[in-house]
Amino acid sequence: MNPYIMSILISNLALGAIITAASYHWFLAWVGLELNTLAIIPILAKHHHPRATEAATKYFIIQATASSIILLSSTINAWYTGTWDITQLTTQPTPTMLLIALAMKLGLAPMHFWLPEVMQGTDTMTALIIATWQKLPP
Secondary structure (H helix, E strand, O other), X not given: OOXXXXXXXXXXXXXXXXXXXXXXXXXXXXXXXXXXXXXXXXXXXXXXXXXXXHHHHHHHHHHHHHHXXXXXXXXXXXXXXXXXXXXXXXXXXXXXXXXXXXXXXXXXXXXXOHHHHHHHOOOHHHHHHHHOHXXXXX
8 A cells, every 4th residue: 555545544543533522512522433433444444355345335334323323312301402522421322322433443342253364354453453543532
């Protein structure tokens, strides 16, 4: 992969983590998480091997599902509370759905079955990024 493209993707990973960590608004937190996901997909698929493509596809499907659950829970929370503030989790379905979505994004049990399969399809540096840096924003 071109070093310029790789540096742009790595900087997008850092920018997504910074946006997510600094946001007080549900939509901005979601945008930061999506930026992280969209930056890591080309890094996962940079080796033209069927296992790398499979790992990138599995990672994308799981992360997109978790992101949609986060967006749904934040929309339900905004509907009931009237605010998109992250600290206002007062309605009951919202914290449960958010916990499930974050467990999926982090690869925590019982939502962890995708993580070993994705790790097997990547090289060591990409697996290290997935196991460490991608876990910080959620």
